[in-house]
Amino acid sequence: MHPSNTIGQSAVEFREVTRTFGDSAHTVTALDNVDFAIPRGSIFGVLGESGAGKSTLLRLMNGLDHPTNGQVLVNGTDLASLARKQLNQMRHQIGVVFQSFNLVGNLTVEQNVAMPLRLQKRKDTAKVAAMLEFVGLGHRTKHYPAQLSGGEKQRVAIARSLVTDPLLLLCDEPTSALDTHTTGEILELLRTTRERFGTTIVLVTHELDAVKAICDQAAIFEVGRLRDIVAVNAVQTDKGETYLDHVRTVLGQ
Numbered sequence: 001m002h003p004s005n006t007i008g009q010s011a012v013e014f015r016e017v018t019r020t021f022g023d024s025a026h027t028v029t030a031l032d033n034v035d036f037a038i039p040r041g042s043i044f045g046v047l048g049e050s051g052a053g054k055s056t057l058l059r060l061m062n063g064l065d066h067p068t069n070g071q072v073l074v075n076g077t078d079l080a081s082l083a084r085k086q087l088n089q090m091r092h093q094i095g096v097v098f099q100s101f102n103l104v105g106n107l108t109v110e111q112n113v114a115m116p117l118r119l120q121k122r123k124d125t126a127k128v129a130a131m132l133e134f135v136g137l138g139h140r141t142k143h144y145p146a147q148l149s150g151g152e153k154q155r156v157a158i159a160r161s162l163v164t165d166p167l168l169l170l171c172d173e174p175t176s177a178l179d180t181h182t183t184g185e186i187l188e189l190l191r192t193t194r195e196r197f198g199t200t201i202v203l204v205t206h207e208l209d210a211v212k213a214i215c216d217q218a219a220i221f222e223v224g225r226l227r228d229i230v231a232v233n234a235v236q237t238d239k240g241e242t243y244l245d246h247v248r249t250v251l252g253q
């Protein structure tokens, strides 16, 4: 599946989004007039060096922050137009996976996975068990995070992010703390997640190999600007010195 980057049926749309910080004396432009769409059901990479605006982009997609100008639409809804309760409901449809796993140390694996349901005052033991089976940890339900490897912790975090059936899964450097073999396993799990549940996945990473392994497309950011959106695995045509050229080359553009 290699969807084109067209507006319409998009999981996420950035419409001329600018996000600045600071005051008139000293303004930092974290995102500068960014305009793109993430097709539903795609695995979409976001690449950029430190300071490119990746974290800001994720916070806008997650409704934790709003643009200074422009709109961020998730599933066709402008997040800034939502009242707090509606925004919370929308955020329940957005899963997040972090580099550092962010598990609760004094809760068991199954209690960690049940956490998003508890926050919605729901209980669904069968769903928790099914998600742990899905990530291959059906035999670790009573363990605590400290008893798990890094890859297992990330599997728990992925199960936790999926337990509420999110339409959108935001992954913030999900494999950066893992070795190469484990990275491959986690990327494979993300690919299976898309296949099984149709989840749109956004993969923010500095690891080009990760993008090449599972993404359909990748957006390349440089100091707040969207420089290009490349289709991954396209034929290599270019070589060069700059970061943008380097990304294009490794991804086969």
Ligand SMILES: Nc1ncnc2c1ncn2[C@@H]1O[C@H](COP(=O)(O)OP(=O)(O)OP(=O)(O)O)[C@@H](O)[C@H]1O
Pocket (backbone or CB within 6 Å): 021, 022, 028, 029, 030, 048, 049, 050, 051, 052, 053, 054, 055, 056, 057
């Ligand atoms: N709350 C804030 N206040 C002031 N400046 C900010 C704030 N958040 C981000 N910035 C600035 O916006 C720019 C983009 O930051 P952002 O964290 O989005 O980049 P990034 O690509 O995620 O970087 P990294 O890979 O280092 O996390 C940077 O110059 C940063 O200093």
